[in-house]
Amino acid sequence: MSQYHSFTTDDAMRFADEHSELFGEHSKLSCEKLGEDSLNLVFRVSNDKGRSLIVKQALPYAYCVGESWPLTTDRARIEAEVLLKHSKYCPQHTVEVLHFDAEQAAILTEDLKEYRMLRTELVAAKAYPHLAEQLAAYLANTLYYTSDFVLTGPTKKQQVVRFMNADMCLITEDLYFTDPYCNHERNQIHPELRQAAQQLWHDEALQAEVAQLKADFLSKPQALLHGNLHSSSVFVNDDNCKVIAAGFGFYGPIGFDVGSLIGNFLLNYLAQVGLTADMTTRQAQQQYLLQQIDTLWQQFSQQFSSLMSNECREPALQNSLYQQRFMQQVWADTLGYAGCELIRRTVGLAHVADLDSISDSTVRGACEAKALQLGRDLIMQRHSLANMTQLMQLLHALSQR
């Protein structure tokens, strides 16, 4: 295969067979197209013994909805390389990349057939007891080992260049930090939310904080982020979870990845009111989600702190007072970016199934209003909420309103 062309199912089969030993000789292969959006083609290639792999191909010069947003296929290289890098530091929770072809912008990965998409599971009020500790390990290891605590100045700079990812970052820069705070045509606002959304456009105190979070997103290359770590990028089963889809990966603020995940747990927490009719089940699920958020932060911060204490290779950053302040700053960023996720998922271009699945539009409107309120609180209070206990108190107060 040489010059780029969109894969047919036959191409995907050939690609999978050529670049993996999994199928062996004399396998009968079949191929199913799993999805096609404006960005990527995804195929499942299987043999007659039940073994399968995934082929993902980036479409060239893809355009996002509603906007002429050109994206080069180089995002496939970045996705493959972020996953390989994260796999190096946390193989247990990163989808395995078996091959990457630059010419075809195609990635061959393991098939997570035994896993389900986290968002779907959370919408269905399913609970995975070890999820948070697994995600905490993923975050602590991938973010720590790609940071200034480990890499020398020159090595880090080389990595920053390799993962600059300007096209994909621009999408986040606009959708997260600009659109929801002005009357942008890309925004998708349910009629019930119109008034609350309009308040955002005139909320200068909030906009000043969001400006800071955007400036940090632009100019705070702390670690190699996944960059799009919401609950559709996480696959789960009873034993394990794995992270996929790292096409937005770049060097950014650590709190962005942590906050995106926590923001998604909070979205589901708020949506449970409209998703789960049975009161006992709903309360149990909300309790589960709060405990996951708590565990996620506690375990992440403990592991990251322990890595700073024990594995810091940069002499000037070995100071323990500095390291404590560093974690405190990651905490504030985490709350801020979680808040941005709540807001942009409620009034911005890309909504989440958690809220959109609520059939009663009044209930959905009430949940969305709480999401906006909580998002604002998190952003405005990110420096004053000292710890997880205070965050939990804030959530409790919100549920009483």
Next chain:
Amino acid sequence: MSQYHSFTTDDAMRFADEHSELFGEHSKLSCEKLGEDSLNLVFRVSNDKGRSLIVKQALPYAYCVGESWPLTTDRARIEAEVLLKHSKYCPQHTVEVLHFDAEQAAILTEDLKEYRMLRTELVAAKAYPHLAEQLAAYLANTLYYTSDFVLTGPTKKQQVVRFMNADMCLITEDLYFTDPYCNHERNQIHPELRQAAQQLWHDEALQAEVAQLKADFLSKPQALLHGNLHSSSVFVNDDNCKVIAAGFGFYGPIGFDVGSLIGNFLLNYLAQVGLTADMTTRQAQQQYLLQQIDTLWQQFSQQFSSLMSNECREPALQNSLYQQRFMQQVWADTLGYAGCELIRRTVGLAHVADLDSISDSTVRGACEAKALQLGRDLIMQRHSLANMTQLMQLLHALSQR
């Protein structure tokens, strides 16, 4: 000329003649080698009518003193491009680059024959009344127009890559932020200062702050810095000043350039006690320096603020509350990096003529001790010193000790 070779005076003449119209035809050219350090060759090429140009060539794989510190000749490209970029936004105060040859790592610039090196002038207690306002204009324009306030995400990222400058940054990372705070063999410590220097090595509160300043130097690409803006990189005459020598240019924290300059004014301020015997002259010169520092910050911050108000092209950063906080943060960084400059110039590898010219070693030791003390104060109090008035009070208190 093709493959790289170190220039002879003949090569430098030919290079200057080929790439400038200045000399015209039938000129008789002569060439003088102005300097040769471990990093660069510098030539002045003149014709018989008194016109002249400067040729600067980077030596390949140059090594810094005391350490095997390989530097590629790509730093010449970076130097040329930073100067061209800064010239675009502040031509009045940036040395003019006439030609750059990548193969030979050679730059042809105007000759600042009518100018003198600022450090030499300050050591001789000379005063240039318009210096600070000119430097403020240079800082405000070069830093503003290369920042996130103006450039789109993708354009900025492209520029960050172009000016990554890993080799040269590493020198600063080590010499500014690491060496002075440990017993490093590169440090140059006068015997009188030994005890005060040793205190730095055990000062964990200070080291925590310096860690933050180093982390920001590594991961806060706010604007295209000059990167080495001390008083030997500034040339002055009665009417004007021009900045040269941008080989350390890269995308970093804005306060680093501003703080380096202020740090150098402060070093000279402290050194005056040992440099200028006549009390009236000394006090006048110190008064002049304080007024320059005051004007530099006031004019820089006013101009930068006015640019943010009137020329911000990034919608999310147009918020005035955010812009006020941004300036406050640049102020804190400025004080911090000025403090680092005071300390590293006193106990680190590269000293300054201001202090080293003091012939009486006891007086010099006393001045150096004050430089360390002031450096520490600036770093530790950078968030609590709210404005220039409070900085002036700190300086006053120091002079009373």
